[in-house]
Amino acid sequence: MGSTTAQPPVRLAVLDSDTGFLQVLANRLDAAGWQHRVLASPVPIDALVSMRLNVLVLDLAVLGPAGWSYLEKVCERLPSLGVIVCTGRSSVSQRVRGLRIGADDWITKPCHPEELIARAEAVARRRRRAEAARVEAAPVVAGELEIRADQFQAFAAGASIDLTRREFELIQLLAHAAGQVLPREEIYQRVWGYAMVHGDRSVDVFVRKLRQKLERASPRWRYIHTHFGIGYRFAAESLDPPEVVPEPVAEPARVLV
């Protein structure tokens, strides 16, 4: 999977009253997979805050004379919000004023909705670049183990296990396919990137290194299980007798990941 695909959708709001324009725009936004909504009248700033928008498109005309101060307040109060003014004919000095106040872009109506979207995208792009990537990959948790893809690290009981790059890739692959048995050939293929030659013991050796470190960091749990003649399976299983919860199921203490 491409890591760039999992981007959260852009959240956009349009403050305008031109129903025809809004209709066309809505169709395009839906097609692009953006979350969007229409605001009929100047919404209080606090309400805007709670919408957690990425981009706001607004027509100064529908706001009347209060438009400028509204724009100013929005930009001041929500500095991380991208603001695009999309309005009718305007003078250079008006546009300069709007941009100086804090608008990120100014488009003159009539305009093509596709261009508006492209400009909104450009505005949202930079903001996103700063804060994206950070929260992206959700950490995998199993037993005492926590795997954070964004940090290239695994933690046991809060403490960092010092994993090598390959070791990390291996445990990440295993943990991600938790519960199912992965054949050696497939493991090799997906971690090393090319086909395994018969007799290669690399996977076994790295499993051993992993087990060693996991054992040291989380002694009361077993994570990697051997399946003779096939490969390995990841499953967090506690060694502590579960006398409190005596479940006679085949699986002693399966912890979901």
Added chain:
Amino acid sequence: MGSTTAQPPVRLAVLDSDTGFLQVLANRLDAAGWQHRVLASPVPIDALVSMRLNVLVLDLAVLGPAGWSYLEKVCERLPSLGVIVCTGRSSVSQRVRGLRIGADDWITKPCHPEELIARAEAVARRRRRAEAARVEAAPVVAGELEIRADQFQAFAAGASIDLTRREFELIQLLAHAAGQVLPREEIYQRVWGYAMVHGDRSVDVFVRKLRQKLERASPRWRYIHTHFGIGYRFAAESLDPPEVVPEPVAEPARVLV
């Protein structure tokens, strides 16, 4: 931010051949106190890098058919550079294409220089704010170390460590992402502002310089930790055995930041 005072001036370059337009623009830019220069022909990307620009204004027409790929390369290589296309008549699809590729704005000639400046300002502002947002004016404290973003300096046990600009930016980035492993490429991208070429050792060297100064100023602590094959992680860890607080944890003296 109320004080717009101590802002470093915007560095802008124009890639165009319209001498009349350039002349008028230059006057306005001088009046605004911006550093600017004119590029007569498509400059190699490496040369652009060394100019340390904030904003680049370019006319796709002067580049000919190679303009699109040039624009694309610039946006890819210098993601933190604001790019404004200022060119003659164009179709909606051309504008959409340019913005999608990575341009921040697209202005149609003829245009008023004041509007161009206002848009350049908006682009620079957005970029700057994104930078500032992650810096967090609040001072970071870890171990004996205190980092004050407002002073561009770091202090250990009250005494100032004499850090250069790059060194400070590096420690600030690391400390702000305390606990996380930052890949070399990302460090380079965010401190130097453009993409790292393979084999560049600048990050290593500056980490070394930082470690040296930190070691001298705060000998009983370790702050920057290497993650082989990945990058670096900031975490204040004391070398003193914590016999006063005999915690039977595996980690000897992990100090959260």
Added chain:
DNA sequence: CGAGTTGTAACCAGCGTGTGACCAGGAGGC
């Protein structure tokens, strides 16, 4: 019991990193 499979430890080559020296360019003092 034997062949094939897996666990384990030692071992080595490659390369990523630490480190010091060196150099170019810019700021500032004279």
Added chain:
DNA sequence: GCCTCCTGGTCACACGCTGGTTACAACTCG
């Protein structure tokens, strides 16, 4: 203008870690 100092950045070399191989022991299963 010339000189000096400082900073940023490159280079070369040494070292240590990592990845991967091999050999052997232990184990599984027919």
